[in-house]
Amino acid sequence: MTFFKFIHSYLLALFVFAFSFGTAQAAVILVYHHVSSETPASTSLSAEQFKKHLTYLRDNGFTVMALNDLIDSLKAGKTIVDKAVVITFDDGYTDIFEQAHPMLKLFDYPYTLFINPGKVAKNKSGYLTWAQLKAMADDGVLIANHGLHHDSLIKTPEGMSQEQWAAQKIAELQQSEQILADQLGQSWKYFALPYGEYTADIQQKLQDLNYVVFTQQSGAVGLDTDLTAIPRFPASQPYDKIKPLATKLKSLPFDVAASSxxxxxxxxxxxxxxxxxxxxxxxxxxxxxxxxxxxxxxxxxxxxxxxxxxxxxxxxxxxxxxxxxxxxxxxxxxxxxxxxxxxxxxxxxxxxxxxxxxxx
Ligand SMILES: [Zn+2]
Missing domain, CATH: 2.60.40 (Immunoglobulin-like)
Structure with missing residues (x-):
């Protein structure tokens, strides 16, 4: 091998290495519930701490992206910008409208709300109303499906088979999707599993119906992530401190086989x-x-x-x-x-x- 050839192959190897490993591609999805100091600690963080999260994201090279942009990239197998972060909230509490929404607007960060239309219909205090949701939707908030009534898909009541229960909950999920379309003009077919509970069988059924599904277990998201079990990092207490959160925000997706x-x-x-x-x-x-x-x-x-x-x-x-x-x-x-x-x-x-x- 001549010196030139050696240098050439050395550079090529270096390039291949840098290309395959150096350019990390990872997205992280955060899940919040309440932004308030008056709600249960395990699903809350204070408005002050939430602002610290947004400031950290802004000052440390993260790209806060809209959930649909991330999902479109994953579906198309397209490159994800590294250190991409998606912000999501489950359950649709009023404090999101009062505390989080104005802050996110100020930072110009897109975000997603996963709501239960059955709960909105009941006008229970503490939950967002259709009027508030409409105002948020008009501000560009992506509003998606958290099931009709927030029932677990796996906790089958006595006298029913697992299949019957799951089928009933999935029928409700589709009803819920229709309500979102009618009330807000949004139908993304994005589903955040109540309590993050599912089975492989449920994954298959939701895939057949073209739903993209979000869990409540930790992990980074990449091109090999199963779109019927997308991980999200909880960012409420006790996981709301910046240092441990920073490690999660910078995390990378393992290449886990689809079967696993x-x-x-x-x-x-x-x-x-x-x-x-x-x-x-x-x-x-x-x-x-x-x-x-x-x-x-x-x-x-x-x-x-x-x-x-x-x-x-x-x-x-x-x-x-x-x-x-x-x-x-x-x-x-x-x-x-x-x-x-x-x-x-x-x-x-x-x-x-x-x-x-x-x-x-
Ligand atoms: Zn929930």
């Missing part, structure tokens, strides 16, 4: 760990397999067992999962982007000892 993004999520109490769906197929690129760290709610850090060819790993869960919403959160530091972490989360919904569902 449709796992068995419903678990009976005391299910032996070996029967859990804890296998994750993943591409090891721009991180070291040895640096993958996984934490399971209620169990702390769990070891992972990599396949010999490093194409997948198993979470070494040693005890039955806690009752309720449980998640495994896995992260690994990026090689090409120091200070940034890949992030993926898998949920399980674990029933109580007598086989009934845990309370919301």
């Amino acid at each position: 993004q449709r796992s068995n999520t419903i678990v009976d109490a005391n299910t032996p760990p070996e029967q859990l769906d804890k296998h994750i197929k993943i591409k090891v690129k721009d991180f070291y397999a040895s640096q993958l760290n996984c934490f399971v709610s209620g169990q702390g850090r769990v070891d992972v067992n990599w396949a010999a060819d490093k194409s997948s790993f198993d979470l070494q869960i040693k005890a039955p999962l806690d009752i309720g919403r449980v998640r495994a959160n896995c992260t690994a530091p990026s090689i090409a982007n120091p200070g940034r972490y890949y992030w993926y989360s898998r949920p399980w919904f674990v029933k109580t000892d007598d086989g009934s569902w845990y309370k919301d």
Whole structure:
């Protein structure tokens, strides 16, 4: 090899490396509920803290984008601008109109509201009215579907099969979509799952109906994200402090196989760990397999067992999962982007000892 040829191939390799790893492409979706100091802490942050979030985004090179622009890019497999952030609010509380909306307007940041039309119809105090929602829609707010009545799709009442219940809730979801179209002239077919609860079967049904679906588990969004289980980072208390939030905002999406993004999520109490769906197929690129760290709610850090060819790993869960919403959160530091972490989360919904569902 001549010197010139060597330099040429060296530069080419460098270019390929930089192109495939250096140009991180990641979006992060934040989920808020209340912006108020008077509402339950676990779904709230103060107006002052919310302003700190917006200021941090503005001053640190983030692009706050509209949800439909992100989804259009993902659907088309088009490049996402790096450090893209989407702001969303669930449930449609009045404090969003009173506190968050004026601030977001001032920062000129687009955002999305996921509402329950069945709740709006009841005119309950604390919830946005159609008149307020219309005013927000006129200001360019994207308003989308959080189900008709905020019922979980998986918590089947006694005397009904899981399939019957899910079918009923999905019929209501479509009714809800029609109400949004009639009242606000918006029908995006974006659905934020109440309580973030779903099964692989529900994912398939929603995909068949062309819905894009948002969960409540953590993780970054990229071109390999399953559009029927898009992660969102909760940004209310206790996750509202800037430092931990900054790590999440800079996070990157693992390349998790499509099959692993449709796992068995419903678990009976005391299910032996070996029967859990804890296998994750993943591409090891721009991180070291040895640096993958996984934490399971209620169990702390769990070891992972990599396949010999490093194409997948198993979470070494040693005890039955806690009752309720449980998640495994896995992260690994990026090689090409120091200070940034890949992030993926898998949920399980674990029933109580007598086989009934845990309370919301
Ligand atoms: Zn909700």
